[in-house]
Amino acid sequence: MDITGCVVLVTGGASGLGLAAVQKFLGAGARVVIADLPSSPGADIAAELGEGVIFKATDVTSEAQVTAAMDAGRELGTLRVAVNCAGVSSAVKTVGKGGPFPLAEFSRVIQVNLVGTFNVLRLAAERIGEAEEVDGERGVIINTASIAAFDGQVGQTAYAASKGGIVGMTLPAARDLAPLKIRVVTIAPGLFRTPLLANVPEKALAALSNQVAHPARFGRPNEYADLALHVAENAMLNAETIRLDGAVRMGPPQ
Ligand SMILES: NC(=O)c1ccc[n+]([C@@H]2O[C@H](COP(=O)([O-])OP(=O)(O)OC[C@H]3O[C@@H](n4cnc5c(N)ncnc54)[C@H](O)[C@@H]3O)[C@@H](O)[C@H]2O)c1
Numbered sequence: 484m485d486i487t488g489c490v491v492l493v494t495g496g497a498s499g500l501g502l503a504a505v506q507k508f509l510g511a512g513a514r515v516v517i518a519d520l521p522s523s524p525g526a527d528i529a530a531e532l533g534e535g536v537i538f539k540a541t542d543v544t545s546e547a548q549v550t551a552a553m554d555a556g557r558e559l560g561t562l563r564v565a566v567n568c569a570g571v572s573s574a575v576k577t578v579g580k581g582g583p584f585p586l587a588e589f590s591r592v593i594q595v596n597l598v599g600t601f602n603v604l605r606l607a608a609e610r611i612g613e614a615e616e617v618d619g620e621r622g623v624i625i626n627t628a629s630i631a632a633f634d635g636q637v638g639q640t641a642y643a644a645s646k647g648g649i650v651g652m653t654l655p656a657a658r659d660l661a662p663l664k665i666r667v668v669t670i671a672p673g674l675f676r677t678p679l680l681a682n683v684p685e686k687a688l689a690a691l692s693n694q695v696a697h698p699a700r701f702g703r704p705n706e707y708a709d710l711a712l713h714v715a716e717n718a719m720l721n722a723e724t725i726r727l728d729g730a731v732r733m734g735p736p737q
Pocket of ligand 1: 494495496498499500501519520541542543544567569570571572595599627628629630671672673675677678680
């Protein structure tokens, strides 16, 4: 799909992988709506990036706010791409020193990562479905899971469950949306140096990056954005979850 002039909704677009996607799509000629929390630096980022970008304070778990973000994007053109990057991390053991995993924390992670992703997917799909068909396509929805969907670590039951849910919904969503000529593709990043890892100690980060086979380093947000743009442009990519991880396969604790 030629994304020139299309509107791309990027959730979590004020930081990390989402911000890199915002910059990449903008550079490729798209217009972008950054949908991120009001507490994020999204407004400043949009002002800095200038024409073709707007920020709309959005909680991805809210139907009204996601709809308002898409409505705001109408001034830029036709929505054809949604990139789901909003997400939260969590590190809590199933049974830890403080007792069993608090259900409220489990629900929070599922609510933002899984329900939020599906909320955006369903609402964006309806909106993209109203667009005119171009070259046999209407648009694409790109989700962000994680390698934790496959190789979840100690403390990652909630996070891994939320990301596993995103992987699981990819094929049925793509099948549901095929009649509308909308594709659904999920990217499962490995280790990327973003604010999401801000609370992980340097020593632990070094141990993690040492497990990456090749290239033996953290991924760069730009590399995630390159793939997101390619997914949008390549019409044959559909219903797939693509690991982007330098061949890392996280093992059990040593
Ligand atoms: N960084 C990594 O190594 C890595 C690895 C695998 C998967 N991921 C996934 O990639 C995505 C992006 O992560 P990142 O590393 O860029 O993190 P990040 O913390 O830099 O960015 C996440 C963004 O999501 C926003 N957000 C959080 N809750 C939200 C909500 N309810 N509504 C709207 N926005 C919300 C935050 O404000 C933030 O701007 C996440 O889904 C994360 O789970 C990241």
